[in-house]
Amino acid sequence: MSDELDRIRREMHSVLQPEGVRPDDSLKITRRTFIHGSLIFGAATVGQTFAWWPLLNTLDIAHAAEAPFKFAWISDTHLYPRSLNTRFVDKVVRAAQEVQAMDPPADFLIFGGDLAQLGKIEELELGVDLLKEVKIPKHYIPGEHDWYLDMGKKWGELFGRPNWTFDHKGVRFIGLDTVSRGPDYWTAKNMTPEERMGHMATLDGTVAGPWAGVGRDQLDWMEKTLADWDKTKPVIIFSHNPLYEYYPPWNFWVRDWREVHEVLKPYSKVTNIHGHVHQVLYNEIGTLRSIGMLATSWPWPYAPEGVPKLTKPMIRVDPGDPFDGVGWEKIDVAATDEIKTEYIMWGRKEVFVQSAEDYDKNVSEIIRPRMADNMWPY
Amino acid sequence: MTTRSKFRLPLRRFALLGGITIAAVFAGPSSAHKDPVTPAQLRAYQEVFMEQVRKGDLLFHGDQKMAEQLGVAEDLSKTGMACAMCHPMASDTHPQSFPKFQAQMAKFATLRDMINWCIEKPNQGVKIDPESEAMKALEAYITWSNTGSVLQPGKF
Ligand SMILES: [Fe+2]
Ligand SMILES: [Fe+2]
Numbered sequence: 200m201s202d203e204l205d206r207i208r209r210e211m212h213s214v215l216q217p218e219g220v221r222p223d224d225s226l227k228i229t230r231r232t233f234i235h236g237s238l239i240f241g242a243a244t245v246g247q248t249f250a251w252w253p254l255l256n257t258l259d260i261a262h263a264a265e266a267p268f269k270f271a272w273i274s275d276t277h278l279y280p281r282s283l284n285t286r287f288v289d290k291v292v293r294a295a296q297e298v299q300a301m302d303p304p305a306d307f308l309i310f311g312g313d314l315a316q317l318g319k320i321e322e323l324e325l326g327v328d329l330l331k332e333v334k335i336p337k338h339y340i341p342g343e344h345d346w347y348l349d350m351g352k353k354w355g356e357l358f359g360r361p362n363w364t365f366d367h368k369g370v371r372f373i374g375l376d377t378v379s380r381g382p383d384y385w386t387a388k389n390m391t392p393e394e395r396m397g398h399m400a401t402l403d404g405t406v407a408g409p410w411a412g413v414g415r416d417q418l419d420w421m422e423k424t425l426a427d428w429d430k431t432k433p434v435i436i437f438s439h440n441p442l443y444e445y446y447p448p449w450n451f452w453v454r455d456w457r458e459v460h461e462v463l464k465p466y467s468k469v470t471n472i473h474g475h476v477h478q479v480l481y482n483e484i485g486t487l488r489s490i491g492m493l494a495t496s497w498p499w500p501y502a503p504e505g506v507p508k509l510t511k512p513m514i515r516v517d518p519g520d521p522f523d524g525v526g527w528e529k530i531d532v533a534a535t536d537e538i539k540t541e542y543i544m545w546g547r548k549e550v551f552v553q554s555a556e557d558y559d560k561n562v563s564e565i566i567r568p569r570m571a572d573n574m575w576p577y
Numbered sequence: 578m579t580t581r582s583k584f585r586l587p588l589r590r591f592a593l594l595g596g597i598t599i600a601a602v603f604a605g606p607s608s609a610h611k612d613p614v615t616p617a618q619l620r621a622y623q624e625v626f627m628e629q630v631r632k633g634d635l636l637f638h639g640d641q642k643m644a645e646q647l648g649v650a651e652d653l654s655k656t657g658m659a660c661a662m663c664h665p666m667a668s669d670t671h672p673q674s675f676p677k678f679q680a681q682m683a684k685f686a687t688l689r690d691m692i693n694w695c696i697e698k699p700n701q702g703v704k705i706d707p708e709s710e711a712m713k714a715l716e717a718y719i720t721w722s723n724t725g726s727v728l729q730p731g732k733f
Contacts, residue, residue, distance in 0.1 A: 279657045286656065316657065401638055403665035449665060497662060500669040518663065519681045519698050562674045562732050565725035566666040571634035 265369035271298045272528040274311030274474035275494030277344060278322045286521045290495040294527040295332035308333050311474035311492060312342025312439035318396050320353050327357055342439045343378040347399040348392050351379055362417055364424045370532060371428050373421060375438040377453050381410030402449050405573045411440040411450040413459055422462045433468040433536050441473045443484050446502035448568060451476055463487055470538055479513035479542060490540050498524035500559050503566050511551045515559045522546045633718025636711060637661050647711040654700035667722035674732040688716060
């Protein structure tokens with residue numbers, strides 16, 4: 200871990216993790232595996248020391264959801280035009296069919312962003328078309344790939360406001376837009392919309408910078424949205440990016456995570472479900488727990504540093520199988536407020552690593568940022 | 578993945594290398610006195626390497642112009658996928674683990690074999706010549722990006 204990251208981690212902990220404050224213990228991540236198995240496992244294989252990290256959940260459950268229900272999550276489909284890439288299309292078709300076939304049915308579907316690969320009208324419309332298979336209510340939040348060709352114009356026409364809220368069976372749901380407030384890297388360099396999109400669409404690019412953020416205006420909106428909500432009742436927040444700092448060079452964070460946690464601190468049962476990372480992730484900060492979701496398109500490797508200690512890593516995938524390492528999720532909200540996340544990773548019985556060799560960091564690596572996108576004429 | 582490139586390094590580089598070649602000829606192979614390496618030479622060698630890294634970085638990130646320049650635009654990918662989409666910063670390419678038995682190919686393989694496998698399978702493209710400039714550039718970028726990784730040949 201770099202000194203800088205280590206410093207931020209410690210700061211994050213000291214600011215957000217006062218003595219004795221922990222998320223409640225009502226969360227499970229399954230493919231039939233209880234999350235806390237990860238603690239022992241992580242310590243043994245990842246080999247990093249997070250001595251200051253809280254290791255147990257202790258809060259009691261005060262309020263319950265009014266009735267048990269399920270919802271589904273699909274994200275990061277990264278659709279190209281149908282003629283260019285049929286594999287990505289096939290996987291969206293499969294996810295949509297499986298969501299629609301859920302029995303009992305899910306109450307709604309959340310689409311977590313990156314519907315398109317390069318923000319094209321054709322790509323976004325293809326996504327809408329493929330998801331018509333899903334007949335339950337659908338709620339969309341944007342990803343950076345959806346946005347930076349036309350700055351969200353087409354996305355807005357198709358899906359409306361990028362942030363929203365609704366209450367469902369005793370849970371307050373909030374959808375956040377963590378992508379549209381990127382600093383302007385294009386005007387001074389006279390980029391075309393395609394060039395702007397190209398830099399944004401390159402995860403390890405060095406030009407688009409720290410684009411992921413919630414923004415003061417949206418934070419104020421979230422604060423207002425939560426003001427009338429009982430602080431012990433469950434809140435579930437959807438965002439494209441994780442709401443903590445995991446790996447800034449790939450925007451596996453929001454840059455204003457400190458402010459986000461200031462707003463959320465009073466609430467004892469907050470769960471954040473996010474996309475963008477294309478991988479299994481779990482983290483707890485203060486009273487907030489975060490769950491990272493799979494893509495349908497392709498998996499990202501774990502970042503070279505900063506993987507939360509509480510994450511039980513997903514299995515190292517076979518790059519020869521387009522259905523490996525990807526899929527969608529069922530989320531079960533029980534009357535006791537338990538939230539169970541089931542990763543539907545196609546073609547895998549075991550979603551999580553079973554041995555050190557199953558982890559993509561089994562071969563230790565030291566890597567560095569790219570250089571060619573920052574050379575003249577940029 | 579639309580990144581552009583311009584060529585200005587190569588010109589300077591060739592001028593420098595030309596200078597070096599001439600100097601070597603003057604010294605002559607019959608002379609028993611080889612000169613210590615000069616800062617100018619080191620700079621020139623480094624520039625040659627970094628120019629290949631730059632080309633490889635662009636290819637790896639799906640730059641169409643560079644692929645055309647190196648004659649592999651039709652080969653590297655037919656799905657829109659670029660190497661960096663699964664390997665940001667060339668992570669998980671593990672050049673330090675080659676050569677090794679590669680399960681996907683069921684054979685003892687080099688990094689170049691693996692690059693070609695990725696071009697053929699996930700990218701649904703066409704294998705490139707293992708001795709081509711494009712392959713060497715990809716190899717240069719991948720190994721450069723993994724500078725500092727410890728050699729672990731044969732590791733799964
Ligand atoms: Fe994505
Ligand atoms: Fe994303």
